[in-house]
Amino acid sequence: MRWLRSRIVLLLGILVLVYTFVPIFIVVMMSFNKLPSEQSKIYKFYSFTWDNWLHPCAAEGMCHGLVLSIKIGLLATLGATILGTLAAFALVRHDFAGRSATNVLIFLPMAAPEIVMGSSLLALFVAAGFAGQLGFWTILIAHIMFCLSFVVVTVRSRLAGMSDTLEQAAMDLYATPQQTFWKVTFPLVFPGILGAALLSFSLSFDDFIITNLNAGTTTTFPMYVWGVARKTVPMQINVIGTMMLLVSVLIVVGSELRSRARQKALAG
Amino acid sequence: MSETVRKKGIVGYVLLAPAFVWLLLFFLIPFYSLLATSLFNANGSDFRGYTMVYQWSNFSGVIRDYWPQMARSLVYGAIATFQCLILGYVLAYAIAFKAGRWKNLMLVLVIAPFFTSFLIRTLSWKLILADDGVVVNSLHFVHILGPNGHLLYTPFAVVMGLTYNFLPFMVLPLFASIDKIDYRLIEASNDLYANPVVGFFKVTWPLSLPGVVSGTLLTFIPAVGDYINDQLLGSTQTRMIGNTIQALFTEANDYPAAGALSVILMVMIVAMVLFYVKRAGTEDLL
DSSP: OHHHHHHHHHHHHHHHHHHHHHHHHHHHHHTTEEOSSTTOOSOSOOEEOSHHHHOGGGSTTHHHHHHHHHHHHHHHHHHHHHHHHHHHHHHHHBOOTTHHHHHHHHHHHHHSOHHHHHHHHHHHHHHTTOGGGOSHHHHHHHHHHHHHHHHHHHHHHHHHTSOSHHHHHHHHTTOOHHHHIIIIIHHHHHHHHHHHHHHHHHHHHHOOHHHHHHOTTOOOHHHHHHHHHTSOOOTHHHHHHHHHHHHHHHHHHHHHHHHHHHHHHHHO | OOOOOOBOSSHHHHHHHHHHHHHIIIIIHHHHHHHHHTTBOTTOBTTTBOOBOOOTHHHHHHHHHHHHHHHHHHHHHHHHHHHHHHHHHHHHHIIIIIOGGGHHHHHHHHHGGGGSOHHHHHHHHHHHTSTTSHHHHHHHHTTSSOTTOOOTTSHHHHHHHHHHHHHHHHHHHHHHHHHTSOHHHHHHHHHTTOOHHHHIIIIIHHHTHHHHHHHHHHHHHHHHHOOHHHHHHOOGGGOOHHHHHHHHHHTSOOHHHHHHHHHHHHHHHHHHHHHHHHHHTOOOOO
């Protein structure tokens, strides 16, 4: 009884954690599901098969959307990471008029509901006469816009938490400002930038609400899932869902192992 | 925070300019555009063009037509946020104080499920809550749910989906805030004969308020505007404001009404955020 009382909070926490994994088990399980016919509308497990994993692109149109989402995700990440990193340096390391107003401007896109952001951007595109040209470029513009703030916040906190004594030491040792930046500052900030880029990619890759309003007839992966959700869901989307989980877990575990190895090297 | 000396001069402006211009062009100006759209003459179309006539009746019109959807969004959002707060607090507290050497692993596990697509996870709930599913059958068995009771396509399913999908937005700020609390303060309250419940409400809870405030806002705002959960797990009886705005834009092509609804949603949320932040007295949200 005492054992239970001292661990009750931890057990409850683990229970919540298990609850967050319930749909994940379903996704993995459904990736091995064989639909009895092309018109199986009821979303349930029928029978086991490897087919979905062997032929993920057999679902018509899915891989096209997937490639498009990856392309947009990479470009949006590149754009948002560059713009956001520059802005984060400006906010932490430089003084200029309107700094606090800028901080508010950066915060707003994270606080606004997605549906409002998406619809206002659509209103602009329509007013500017681009209603017929919605597609790749308008999606990319929107994705850079909503990833930007997250990049600034992530890189800014890394920069702010970093003491500049190492940089001063480099300067004392006659390093030029460029050398100091590339040999000292940049490597120290890099983990923050990398984190921001990963976050951007996953935000862009998974976005549906803003994309749907500004995509016209272009179909990204989430839009494909949305489209088939009303008809018959091809089980291959669960293969993609499982792979997304595996890739991100590998990235997280990899970076954790690396930082542990580094800490050990420093300690030893 | 380190004591960084901020450099003056033009470089700051140059570094900031690209991001600033981007947010101006594609975030602030669109808001103006949305506001203008909400005041267009509703008799136009996106092909023939609308005329700007300051038609304020668009607002009274959408309030009259869609107030149930608005009220429903706020209620669903509030219930989901409350449930997230309870689940999220337990989880964040367990990770911060009870996990010991498993702390990092548990943090990773909190985020991991959310790397699988939002839509695919929501589809999974469809299977979990389905009529012949385990959950419904067990509830039938213990007579919590009547023999003809359903879970899927009910308000319960929608709120359940919202709670699930926005939980990490609650857990992470709560964890950041609880993790900062000096555990010795809690031990001190025990030494001074506070029972765990009193200790929690007098010590832990007040110290975690910044996390509670930002977690609540980060959960409530997207939950109110979301339409994915409602579309996949709900029915026409559960429609929320997000579904309505999206349908008006992409199906009905009624841009002025859709614009007016978006503006109302934004105003409601900004008002609530200001009220809430003022009441809770937390300015440092970031």
